[in-house]
Amino acid sequence: MSPAANTTVYVVTGGNRGLGLGLVKALLARPSTTVVATVRTDAAAATLQAEADASGKADHSLLHIVQLDFSTAIPADKIMAAFKEATNDTLDRVDVLICNAANTTTPLSAASTTTAEDLRAAFETNTISPLMLFQALWPLMQKTVAPAPKLVMMTSTLGSIGGMEPVPAGAYGPSKAALNWITKALHAEHEEAGLVAVALHPGWVQTQAGEYSARSWGYKPGPPDSVEDSVEGILEVVDHATRDTVSGKFVTFTGQTLAW
Secondary structure (H helix, E strand, O other): OOOOOOOEEEEEOOOOOHHHHHHHHHHHOOOOEEEEEEEOOHHHHHHHHHHHHHHOOOOOOEEEEEEOOOOOOOOHHHHHHHHHHHOOOOOOOOOEEEEOOOOOOOOOOOHHHOOHHHHHHHHHHHHHHHHHHHHHHHHHHOOOOOOOOEEEEEOOHHHOOOOOOOOOOOOHHHHHHHHHHHHHHHHHHOOOOOOEEEEEEOOOEOOHHHHHHHHHHOOOOOOOEOHHHHHHHHHHHHHHOOOOOOOOOEEEOOOOEOOO
16 A cells, blocks of 8 residues: 555665664654665664664654665666565655765775775765665655655765865765765756755764764864754754755755855
């Protein structure tokens, strides 16, 4: 049975920990919500299911877990096959796609010392995979029952060229800069379809990735933004996102517009 017309269908990649897990739990707390969350491994799937069960779901909320490892870009047909299997082929639309999964483990080195291997790894997960996922799910997004399909590319101020951060960003920074470009391009290319595509910086969040960057830069206070505050802000932006407000833009979880 396909989701009811009053049910909102979200897809969240990297849903088993950190910001992704926070988003999944917050969305499942809403009534009439279906969440499809991707994870890389069986162990990650078990962790996510346990977290979802422990948090309790709202009435008529539903979680599907799809095992997809985006460390290497996956062809669209294989993505769709995995989605159909995980949802028993009941997913006939997607209302909101949140591309959250990222490679955050490459060294935050200076550009002059960043290796080709690190660049390839970062671009596979952070740039190519989100685009391939969008291409795979776009036919379902066009069937949204909401006013418009929404695409959220989770990015970072480390990918800003106009407002370049005063810290080394290794391969991560350029991979997010490229993701920003793709986000704006998708916004421009799908005007007639009404796509809302936003590049969203979640803050410097107290996650494994956030702590890794703090250690890399020797910043002892650590990341300032909690997962809860970031998730609340992200969903506030997403819920109210339109073509006229944030689509085709690079914004923070507080709604501030950033320089590309």
